Amino acid sequence: MPTDYDKGAYPEPPRQTPVVDKQTALPNPALILSKLFYYSVDLPVTTFRDVVDSIRSKNRPVYFHQKFRRVPDLTECHHGDYLCYYEAEMQWRRDYKVDQEIVKVVQERMRACHQREGSSYQQNCANEIQQFTEVTHNYQSRYGDLGAYASGRKCLMKQKERMIAAQAQTA
């Protein structure tokens, strides 16, 4: 079976199975239906999957995550060193993709929390909501309106504008 999700980030709600207190001699229709579902759907599907897995497990390929070395940034490149510019640009694009995925993961956690808590999500999920707002504000300030032709250079210029604005504000 594939690895399970991170139980710490997506905690399961407490089980609410009621204590069985049977007062009639009649059969429980919920039990009958669940057994019916189990034998007609669950068991065939699980056995099929086990069969296919046993066929597959003989020659199972593996895959890895690609690790990239860090290269000097755009700020550390000499003027006119186009190779350095290219490497910095590629690194910036990889970091952009990683940041997009980070935002997606944090958003997914907040949505899962919302789904779990139901109508009392605003107080129970305060941590996730705060984390999400923080991450999205940071993303917006760093990569916000760069557009489709975003590049490391434009991002650096945006950072410069931010620093100028911050300095103007404090001064």
Add this chain to the structure above:
Amino acid sequence: MVGMSVLRSAAAFAARLSPLKSGNNAANLLSRAIPRTDKVAVRWCHGKKMFVIKPTDFYDRRFLRLLQFYILLTGIPVAVIVTCVNVFVGEAELVEAPEDYEPEHWEYYKHPITRWITWAFYDSPVKDYEKMMAAIQIEKEKADMRLTQLEVRRQMRSKGDGPWFQVETLNKELIDYSHKSNPDN
């Protein structure tokens, strides 16, 4: 004549109304057959065969038949191949790369068909990166050389002590000074 046909049709009608009366059987009644509706053999098997007149659907059905044939001609092998790959060679599992091992560029993908395509047709991203870097290096060298050439032109034009912009002067030995050699000429 008209009276005869009226009589005949009236007799047929009367026979129809009361078929059990002795004078009303088909054989002896004026050669006009009466419809014996009570003694007809009615079978409900296929019903009355109708010749339905409608515009031809030959071309439409032929088109759909050919469409089905040509789609399934490659569709079925592709479906069979993809099913076999998914059942017999499953998707890859994510593992930590060992310390000293550099995975090949196709070992970064999950599905076996994607892995095969990357293995068979595509260059590794490292090679593409290096190709791009080589192109940038060549263009950089060309640009640098052009800039230095412009600078050298400028210097040589202004100083005049370089090999460029030299104008060939005449050979001094060819000049004939004979008509100016004496002050009296």
